[in-house]
Each structure stands twice: as structure tokens, then as C-alpha cells.
Amino acid sequence: MSGKPKLYYLDGRGKLEPVRWLLAAAGVEFEEEFLETREQYEKLLQDGSLLFQQIPMVEIDGMKMVQTRAILHYIAAKYNLYGKDLKERALIDMYVEGTTDLMTLILVYPFLTPEDKEKQLAGILERATKRYLPVYEKVLKDHGQDFLVGNQFSWADIHLLEAILMVEEKSSSILTDFPELQAFKARISNIPTIKKFLEPGSQRKPVPDDKYVETVRRVLQMYHDVKGNF
Template sequence: MVEIDGMRMVQTRAILSYIAAKYNLYGKDLKERAVIDMYVGGTEDLMGFILMFPFLSAEDKEKQRAFIVQKATSRYFPVYEKVLKDHGQDFLVGNNFSWADVHLLEAILMVEEKKSDVLSGFPQLQAFKARISSIPAIKKFLEPGSQRKPVPDDKYVETVRRVLRMYYDIKAN
């Protein structure tokens, strides 16, 4: 839950859409918003493969790591590479910085946590990552000690499992 502008909001997508619109990161018109939503949806699909990763066994993690990299390099990254190459602009939509750019950067960073050189065959995405990462607010956010969530570790996994056990214990009663 987030409290913003006198509202209590839940649901990640609603929160992010609101913030994007509030700070002019959601396109200049309905068509741009639709394209932004399309790109954000694609990166959400890719991120979905990564979310359960910390909770897997060591053997399953290796299989999932290979699966994530394969999906990223054969399905998702080629699409974004082509978009950037075809329109020759700095950003994904309307040559303006948008929520889609932030989301794609986060997806790239998440996949790089699984394979550091995953962008080696994607020069447009390499340049995109460098460009977006150099925006002052993003650069500061990516610095060590920032508020960016760290890669989930064993403590995180155990905390989530404990919270979920408590939730299901309460729900069962």
C-alpha cells in the first residue's frame, strides 16, 4: 500500500500508472499510453519469470536461470532492440522519457543479475541502459546504498516464507 496525494492505493500497476501520469511519464496522448502499457506489460512478463527465482532449490535455480536468459535473449530483448533501432530515438515511446523506459531498465538489471553479459548481442539495449542509467535521478537511485531493493538473499526468502505461513495460518482459522 502507498499513501500518496491523500489516497491509499494498492495494486502495483495502479500505483505505478498513477505516479507515471502525475510526473508526465505516461505519454502525451492515448496512443502513447497504449504503447507504454504494451511495453510495460512485456517487461512485466519477463520479470514474472524472475520473481520466484529466490524460492527455488539450487538445481531448479540453474534451470530457471537458463530459462530466464533464454527468454530474455530470444523473445524479449530482440523486440526492444528492434524498436530502438527502427525508430532511432533515445527512448521507447515518442522520444520522451517514460515509465516504459524505467521498466525496461529494471528488467535489464534483473536479468543481468542472472547473467552479467546478457546484453552482449544487443548494442541498442546497451546504449539504452547507459543512457537511462545516466539520468541524474536514476543514476543516484542505482548507487550503492540507495533505496533500490537488493537481490533477494536467504534472509529475504525466509522472511517471505514466514509471513506467508502466518497469513495462511490466520486464513485457515
């Protein structure tokens, strides 16, 4: 395949949203094909496009890539958002894995029962303020640089901003005790490509609603009995 990357997923955040963020931050235009029916998903399966019978799938540089982490690694490396050496890549991976852990807790939230949602929300905010955000606050304070790794804009910064905004959707005051992260959020949000992605009308997806939840259940036939992580 040549030209713009093409993303195959549902019309919502899910596991593909970090890919949208990374491409947008790199200034790369991309196309999307939204799966709205079970038949569309089964066609991809029958065509052999889904190596492990899972989405998301991204067509890029002649490949049909699956597995979200592999897709993200490839894009980060291709667009020089993955550090300058192995040590920096290791740091980026550690920071990204931390934010992924936090974001995964939020990812399952819309699929929970009201009772489980209440418990999950409390756990999300507890882990955000006690386990995850303090790490990034300390990193930024200790090295006194604008970015998390190597004083250079990287995938780690993009992923952290995405995570911060997701948590703020659950609690708008979550950064009250984290001045370094407040400044970081303002800095990264004003990078031109990020600023553009945050504007209305971009390919950034909104907070998942009931319609999205039902589409996921219809297309993927899953998430009927999701339990919280707490």
C-alpha cells in the same frame, strides 16, 4: 495523507521494487515501513488498509492504494511519465507488460528449489535473448530515438532498465548481441534521478537473499511450494 508517499512492504524487491524505481526516477522522495512480522501484516488487515488483503500498499495523495499495476499507473500519470496521448500510453503499457513478464520469472527464482532454479535460470536467459530483448532492440533501432516511446523519457524506459539490470545479475554478458540496448542502458543510467538511485545507499533493494526469502515466508505465509515456469 500529505507529504511524502509511504510504502508498505518487506525490506526487499518483490512486487514493490518497480514502484521505488518509478518514484525515484520522478525525483520523488518516499518513506517506507518494512513488515518483518506476521503481526504487522495482520494489523494492516484488521485496520482495513489492504483492500484485497494483499501488499504492497502505498499511501499517496490521501489514498491507500493497493494492486501494483494501479499504483504504477497513478504515479506514472501524476509525474508525466506516461506519454502525451492514448496511443503513447498503449505503447508504454505494451512495453511495460513485456518487461513485467520477464521480471516475474526472476521474481520467483529465489523461492525455488536448487533443481528448479537451474531450470528456471535457463528459461529466463532463453526468453530474455529470444523473446523480450530483441523486441526492444528492434524498437530502438527502427525509430532511432533515445527513448522507447515518443522520444520522451517514460515509465517504459524506467521499467526496461530495471529489467535489463535484473537479467544482467543472472548473466553479465546478456546484452552482448544487443548494441542498441547497450547504448540505451548507458543513456538511461545517466539520467540524474536514475543515476542517484543506482548509487550505493539509495532505497534500491539488493538481490534477494535467504534472509529475505525467510521473511517473506514468515510474514506472508506463502511461497513454500513455488514452482518454476518452465
